[in-house]
Amino acid sequence: MLKFFIFIMIIVCSKFSYAKPINVDVLVEDGYFPIIINAEKEQGVAPEFIKILNDSQNDYKFTLNSLPVKRLKKWVEWGEFDVLFLMAKQWVPEGSRSALQETSFYVIAKNELYTLAQNAQKQSYFDDLHALTKAGVLGYSYRFADFKTDAQYLSEEHQVSLTIDEFNVVKMLLLKRADVGVINNIAYQYFKKNNIFNMDLLYRSNTPDAIYDTHFLVNPPRSKISVKQMDKLLNAPEIKPKITALLSSYGITSSFTQNN
Structure with missing residues (x-):
């Protein structure tokens, strides 16, 4: 009987030791x-x-999946994810x-x-934004346009030309x-940082169009990690300093540096 009990304990301990x-x-x-x-x-x-x-850590295995914005929105609507990486709810x-x-x-x-430095000597250049032609990213929303994303509306009402990414926004500025x-x-x-431009x-402009706090957004109906567990993990002493160093190396401001 004792041998059987020891055998069972070994099996149980092994199960916990090798838990996925x-x-x-x-x-x-x-x-x-x-x-x-x-x-x-x-x-x-x-x-x-x-x-x-x-x-x-060994409790969770995080798998990163990247999707184009339109497809990502569909997956979000379907609830086919556990966590969204650093996004604002408005997005x-x-x-x-x-x-x-x-x-x-x-x-x-x-x-x-932003504008070309040769265009503006003072902040007053941005006062009448409606009169200026603008470059933005397709699918993104902007405060000056009431956060609407319709390309025709942006073009006709706000003189916005849309491009695929911010790389091309900078190019449009440099090419006037x-x-x-x-x-x-x-x-x-x-x-x-990368001397691309x-x-x-x-x-x-000293006044941003909009400021967002981007978070990990957890999907409780599906996710096996809760928002409290996610925060606990991020604040763990073996993780927080590494995350802080990573973000600092990219010049990114986070709550870890804001709240110090």
Whole structure:
């Protein structure tokens, strides 16, 4: 009887010792600022962030999946994900927002207004924004246009020319095809850090078009990790310093640095 009991205990202990980590599917927008995700090369903050999470603990296995914005929105509407990577609730379909829970951890994203430095000597250049031609990204929403995304409306009512990404927004400014371009601060840091453009040629408005706190958005009906567990993981002593160092290396401001 004693031998049988010992045998059972060995089996139970072995089961716990070799328990598989819980799978967590993380969605990120393919085409989201290049600094966040370069899906083709598996580079950027998102892959490095997920690697830190996976290398620093054994309870969860995070898998990063990148999808184009239209397809990602469909997956969000269908609830086919566990967690969204650093997104603002305003960016997801309205009908899906109430089901999502956001982490206390966040990264600050700003949509900022730029023009060529040779165009503007003072901030007053941006006062009458409606009179200026603008360049933006297809599918993105802007405060100056009441957050509407319809291309025809943006073109006719706000003189906005849309392009596929912020790389092309900068090109349009440098080629003088628009007076003002909307560039996210994270994309700006990426272009400047990697010397992709001479960003010193641009002049920035002191008033951003919009500021967002982007969080991990957890989908409770499906996710096996709760928002509290996600925050606990991010704040773990073996993880938080690595995340802080990663974001700092990219010039990204987060709640970890804001609240210190």
